[in-house]
Amino acid sequence: MLQLLYILAFSFLAFVAVSNLIRNLLTFGNESRQPTRSVPSAKSIPHPEMLDETGRVLQEPLLVMRSIGMDDVRDRLDAIYDSSPGSKPANSSEMDDDDELPPLASR
Numbered sequence: 576m577l578q579l580l581y582i583l584a585f586s587f588l589a590f591v592a593v594s595n596l597i598r599n600l601l602t603f604g605n606e607s608r609q610p611t612r613s614v615p616s617a618k619s620i621p622h623p624e625m626l627d628e629t630g631r632v633l634q635e636p637l638l639v640m641r642s643i644g645m646d647d648v649r650d651r652l653d654a655i656y657d658s659s660p661g662s663k664p665a666n667s668s669e670m671d672d673d674d675e676l677p678p679l680a681s682r
Contacts, residue, residue: 621632 625633
């Protein structure tokens with residue numbers, strides 16, 4: 576008897592779930608076919624990254640990609656690393672005793 580109750584309960588839940596899915600699909604299909612309605616009270620505000628310094632909307636492409644060689648990329652990354660604070664130039668071959676241990680390591 577308990578198995579029959581479980582079968583009926585889960586059948587009812589499955590029927591509700593499938594009917595809700597079909598109803599949502601039909602609603603979504605009808606909304607996509609209708610022309611968009613503009614709401615006069617809602618003013619569209621662009622994202623701040625879409626504005627220039629004066630507050631006007633940018634009219635240029637936001638993503639510009641160009642191809643550069645791997646050697647150029649490595650040179651630029653090395654230059655950034657070498658210019659960062661606390662880094663040693665890549666051509667220095669001298670190593671102090673303090674450089675072999677991490678800063679917080681005790682001797």
